[in-house]
Amino acid sequence: MAGSFGLGISTADDPVDWDALTRYATEVMQRAYAPYSQYKVGVAGLVDDGRVVLGCNVENAAYGVALCAECGMVSALHATGGGRLRAVACVDGQGRPLMPCGRCRQLLWENGGPTMQLLTARGVVTMDQVLPDAFDSSDLDGTHLDDPSASDQENPA
Numbered sequence: 040m041a042g043s044f045g046l047g048i049s050t051a052d053d054p055v056d057w058d059a060l061t062r063y064a065t066e067v068m069q070r071a072y073a074p075y076s077q078y079k080v081g082v083a084g085l086v087d088d089g090r091v092v093l094g095c096n097v098e099n100a101a102y103g104v105a106l107c108a109e110c111g112m113v114s115a116l117h118a119t120g121g122g123r124l125r126a127v128a129c130v131d132g133q134g135r136p137l138m139p140c141g142r143c144r145q146l147l148w149e150n151g152g153p154t155m156q157l158l159t160a161r162g163v164v165t166m167d168q169v170l171p172d173a174f175d176s177s178d179l180d181g182t183h184l185d186d187p188s189a190s191d192q193e194n195p196a
């Protein structure tokens with residue numbers, strides 16, 4: 040299941056209610072479709088307008104096409120009006136914080152950027168901590184070369 044709650048749990052400037060976000064993630068985790076691995080995952084994302092979007096993992100008999108929970112959540116983000124992810128809690132079958140896989144870190148970066156907060160077993164971290172030197176749209180259009188910290192080797196005089 041992927042969807043959103045009409046009632047947000049915060050506004051853009053409020054502190055993130057991690058307990059509420061984790062409760063949402065744990066609830067949607069129980070709806071995961073994981074008949075092969077039995078490894079259920081749920082995720083809840085707080086959008087910058089206060090919406091909460093959800094996702095759970097969805098497995099397939101063709102194992103390789105399984106969908107991570109974050110895929111459903113990001114689809115729900117756009118299906119319910121878009122916006123930017125402020126904070127995300129992803130949980131395992133016991134409701135414990137779970138790190139997104141590599142592909143999903145890229146998905147979260149695209150939709151939340153470097154400052155998006157992520158709940159982990161070691162506390163709240165930002166996306167630039169879990170996906171340093173990320174590939175993004177600035178790589179496609181070349182604007183990453185405008186970064187003054189970038190090496191001069193890319194633009195020899």
Ligand SMILES: [Zn+2]
Binds near residue numbers: 108
């Ligand atoms: Zn993933």
